[in-house]
Amino acid sequence: MNFKETFGMLREKLGEWLPESDLRYKADLASEINLLKKEKNAVILGHNYMEPALYLTIPDFKGDSLELSRRAAETDKDIIVFCGVRFMAETAKILSPEKLVLLPAEKAGCSLAESITGDDIRALKKQFPGVPVVSYVNTYAEVKAETDICCTSSNASLVVESLKTDSVIFLPDEYLAGNVAKETGKHVIFPSKLPKGQKVEDLDYQLIGWHGRCEVHEKFTVEDIEDVRSKFTDVVILAHPECSPEVVAASDFSGSTSAMIRYVENTVAPRYLLLTECAMGDNIAAENHDKEMLRLCSVRCPHMNEITLEATLNSMLKDQYVIEVPEEIRVRAAKSLERMIELG
Ligand code: 13P
Ligand code: SF4
Numbered sequence: 001m002n003f004k005e006t007f008g009m010l011r012e013k014l015g016e017w018l019p020e021s022d023l024r025y026k027a028d029l030a031s032e033i034n035l036l037k038k039e040k041n042a043v044i045l046g047h048n049y050m051e052p053a054l055y056l057t058i059p060d061f062k063g064d065s066l067e068l069s070r071r072a073a074e075t076d077k078d079i080i081v082f083c084g085v086r087f088m089a090e091t092a093k094i095l096s097p098e099k100l101v102l103l104p105a106e107k108a109g110c111s112l113a114e115s116i117t118g119d120d121i122r123a124l125k126k127q128f129p130g131v132p133v134v135s136y137v138n139t140y141a142e143v144k145a146e147t148d149i150c151c152t153s154s155n156a157s158l159v160v161e162s163l164k165t166d167s168v169i170f171l172p173d174e175y176l177a178g179n180v181a182k183e184t185g186k187h188v189i190f191p192s193k194l195p196k197g198q199k200v201e202d203l204d205y206q207l208i209g210w211h212g213r214c215e216v217h218e219k220f221t222v223e224d225i226e227d228v229r230s231k232f233t234d235v236v237i238l239a240h241p242e243c244s245p246e247v248v249a250a251s252d253f254s255g256s257t258s259a260m261i262r263y264v265e266n267t268v269a270p271r272y273l274l275l276t277e278c279a280m281g282d283n284i285a286a287e288n289h290d291k292e293m294l295r296l297c298s299v300r301c302p303h304m305n306e307i308t309l310e311a312t313l314n315s316m317l318k319d320q321y322v323i324e325v326p327e328e329i330r331v332r333a334a335k336s337l338e339r340m341i342e343l344g
Helices: 003-014 020-039 052-057 065-074 086-095 118-127 156-163 174-184 222-231 245-250 257-266 278-287 309-318 327-343
Strands: 042-047 061-063 079-083 100-102 133-136 149-151 168-171 235-239 271-275
Touching: 003 020, 003 052, 003 278, 020 042, 020 052, 020 309, 042 065, 042 086, 052 278, 052 309, 061 065, 065 079, 065 086, 065 327, 079 086, 079 309, 086 100, 086 327, 118 133, 118 168, 133 156, 149 156, 149 327, 156 168, 156 174, 156 327, 168 174, 174 245, 222 235, 222 245, 222 271, 235 245, 235 257, 257 271, 257 278, 271 278
Parallel strands: 042 061, 042 079, 079 100, 133 149, 133 168, 235 271
Antiparallel strands: none
């Protein structure tokens, strides 16, 4: 798409919300990025949480963590530019070590990935010898290297059930663990949160969780849901499984970011409320003008928001920020990711 086409498309999809001067500026940045992408033989992967103008213009592939991991493993381009957060770009590097992988922001972290280290997981393995470890992809490479199999929000229960063992260590999201436990009929414990004097050996458990939380999804409450339902009785509420089990139970649907997008696109309801990063509601509204999307927009992921069109252009001009993973860690981390991808 050249500048004129990009601008026209942005005006059609976002003209209701953004002034023409903004749309021109963004179309200009996007056109420059798309030219550079061709010149450098690069592919751009964009997570569903990217802001609308970026989301609509530059990614070759958009999706949730699982879909983008698959794309990263398959690409034949020389450079992968990851418009998402660091653990996602790291996953791309682990799966495609011969490629140059760029993240447009220096940090772009994630509260879940930062909640657990390789040492934490080694200590848990000592405490529960022989129990397999499932780690959410929202973790860094050193944690994946200690993991038997990874999972994402779209396959967490499937991965746990595929192990067919009495118990599973499931890390690091406390709420996702609670939601998976409910879905699979297992009982979950959190060894790091046991009351003083309580011994793990005395408890009945099948899932062993950790105390990590997504700083975005932990903010949604059952009161938010009740409040919106009292004002809009016909609203359909969707919650990401990183929300608390109480919030998920009070919602109408729960699934990965892509599963939520598909749900809205394939159903007819007077209005929807998404309990997830707010930009995704904007993206659905931009692509589906007939859908009314309610949002609680005070809740944004500061890490995803570091990735802008300006940062992506800079990243491609300067080849920054290069993602590296030490080979010894990468090889072990790749096994846990490949095992998940093979599961289908
Ligand atoms: P998805 O895998 O559902 O896209 O989730 C990623 C994420 O970081 C949600 O906060
Ligand atoms: Fe991490 Fe939450 Fe941001 Fe997703 S939304 S990247 S889980 S902090």
